[in-house]
């Protein structure tokens with residue numbers, strides 16, 4: 001599955017947010033009791049109102065949400081790239097995630113110490129990014145010359161890698177993240193992806209504000225949004241304190257509480273939606289009398305890849321996918337109705353899965 005790593009300086013609200021997200025998700029999940037793989041990894045059920053409608057139309061006995069994993073990556077301090085604090089472990093943990101959720105302190109509170117003694121989310125973001133850039137810089141300064149040598153010795157793959165990673169190295173030397181490296185062809189894109197550079201990962205900034213600022217943000221979060229826009233990153237406003245309160249409430253109390261604060265949905269929902277956008281993910285469904293279930297794939301995935309998310313056998317023996325768009329499935333009263341109305345399509349292995357597709361895979365065992 002896809003993993004988002006929660007990072008940020010100490011005392012910005014990471015643990016509060018992580019705990020709240022995973023507790024709320026556990027309470028919402030119909031079928032996944034909060035499962036802890038490792039103490040710092042939470043599987044979060046992705047809230048999707050379409051699943052309820054689908055289960056109703058299909059007469060499903062149960063509903064299973066799709067999931068996104070959040071990893072609480074504590075331990076970043078200035079000097080992490082030089083092995084300060086839990087530096088190396090921290091950087092290793094980031095290497096393993098698909099996206100970075102960067103929590104920034106955007107709340108004033110004299111009782112809560114800020115590591116640099118004043119609230120400045122832009123400076124904080126730069127502190128964290130600098131550590132990540134230094135780590136990438138150090139790694140590429142070793143790797144690129146090695147690749148160049150191999151390339152001169154006739155290794156074509158190494159030569160290609162030296163070229164594109166050399167461009168990433170130039171950017172890092174300029175104080176810019178590796179994600180700005182342009183890939184000239186799919187081969188270069190693949191090399192960049194496999195290089196697992198920390199600053200090549202997509203970033204979501206979470207502006208942690210006080211309770212009364214959760215609906216509209218504040219001057220700090222506005223600056224973060226500007227920064228995100230300039231970088232092509234995503235940003236959301238969340239009050240970790242509110243999320244922590246919501247986590248302790250019964251689901252039917254939550255709506256009213258959110259209303260009073262001028263909020264339409266939980267921070268959990270906003271963070272997940274932004275995470276989906278960031279990772280370029282979409283949801284497809286399977287539905288039957290037993291269960292209605294949501295699944296996640298990368299946008300652009302073809303039918304066999306989507307089948308593979310359910311089971312590797314489905315991908316290996318893929319014959320075709322029977323597809324009904326979500327709206328048709330629901331308005332036409334399920335599979336039989338959609339079929340009668342001519343809205344069930346048989347699609348082959350080149351079919352690109354669309355968000356909301358209700359799929360049934362036909363496969364050889």
Ligand code: GDP
Pocket residue numbers: 008009010011012013014015016017107108109112208209210211239240241242
């Ligand atoms: P971490 O070190 O980044 O994991 O930070 P914590 O989640 O432990 O939070 C540090 C302190 O800030 C705790 O005392 C939290 O209760 C407090 N805190 C977290 N989020 C908020 C918030 O939105 N508003 C206020 N006022 N305090 C918060």
